[in-house]
Amino acid sequence: MNSGSELRHIPVMLDEAVEGxxxxxxxxxxxxxxxxxxxxxxxxxxLGPEGRLLLMDRDPQAIAAAQDLAADPRVSIRHANFSTLADWDATAAGLDGVLLDLGVSSPQLDEAARGxxxxxxxxxxxxxxTTQGESAADFLAHAPEQAIADVLWxxxxxxxxxxxxxxxxxxxxxxxxxRTGELAALIERVVGRREPGKHPATRSFQALRIRVNGELDALQQGLDAALERLKVGGRLAIISFHSLEDxxxxxxxxxxxxxVQGNRRGPPVAAAPARLKAVGKAQFPSAAELAANPRARSAVLRVAEKLA
Structure with missing residues (x-):
């Protein structure tokens, strides 16, 4: 989630992610x-003259914002979900690093019309x-009651x-x-104000966003694709913002x-050959970053390196 507004953009855990x-x-x-x-x-x-930077985003507005880098011969841009990164010919030569900053971005949050x-x-x-798929309103208009409840839970x-x-x-x-206001008001009427400082619609809006965008499926597909495209020694750096992602x-x-994977109810399961190793422990925003950018409060950065 790239925090900050259009006028003051503050990338979350910038130094830590790039160092990773x-x-x-x-x-x-x-x-x-x-x-x-x-x-x-x-x-x-x-990057030096021989370096290359491949940019992807599923949001057309983000791709439009990337166009000021298009003139740089080191940069290539693709409008697509990162889950399809292995389908991009530019990744076929292998990658030295993949960065994923998950969740909704601040420009998306701050532009009310995005909903x-x-x-x-x-x-x-x-x-x-916004060029494909059904909106949250479309989903709520036709989904069975049980399906809506399952998504929210x-x-x-x-x-x-x-x-x-x-x-x-x-x-x-x-x-x-x-409309967002209608849904928020309905949820507030149904459940009331139960958590101080937190709107009662927070969890439902998160759930609908994840479902509408297929975020968890995209994450799993993107992780698999990144592992295949990373070179030996290549790094994977992922910033997540809620427990399901992390x-x-x-x-x-x-x-x-x-x-070796195992549990108390059965024998250990033989481990597959190691393909990744964690680089350090999970990292969290510093107190200074949180003071400057409260939207970073739930961020978690994990870094891994591909093994031979």
Missing amino acids: LAVQAGGRYLDGTFGRGGHARAVLSR FSFMADAPLDMRMD TYGEERFSRRIARAIVEQRAEVPIA RAVKLFIRDHSGR
Whole structure:
């Protein structure tokens, strides 16, 4: 999540992420979540004439923002989900590093018309790629009540998921929910203000965004693709913003570390050959960064290196 507004863009854990990539002047790197380019520009500044930087983003507005780098012969740009990075011919030669900054970006949050936030009334869209797929409003207009409840519980850990889903279905029988303000107000009526300092719609909006954008599936596909494209010694640096993402990243690194897996109810499972090793422990924003950029508060950075 590239924090900051259009006017003051603050990339999260910038120094830590770039250091984790161990950028070589002549290396080939991929930023799969360009956003507004804070991390990408820092990587580019460390590349020499032979270095290459590949940029991807599923958001057309992010790709438009990347065009000021298009004239640099070291840079290539692709409008696509990072889950498809292995389909890009430019990655076939192998990569020395892959950076993924997950979740919704601050420009997406701050532009009310995108429908990600309940802080302003706007069309209930939530699509990162506005050129395809169904919006959150479309999903809520036709999904069965149980499916809505499952999404809210699975992706938002919303304990009032069934109550909210029932209210949504009852509401749409009269008028479909089409705007962020309508949904936020409905959720507040249903569950009330139960967490100080946290809007009651927070978990539901997160859950719908993850579902609409297929974020967890994209993450798993992107991790698999990155592992295949990384060269031996190449680095994978991933910044996540909620426990579902971070758990997936942590387990991916663990499962490819060559460690024997087992549990108390059965014999250990033979480990596959090690293909990744964690580089250090999970890192978190410093107190100074949190003071300057509160949106970084839930960020977690994990770095791994590909093994022979």
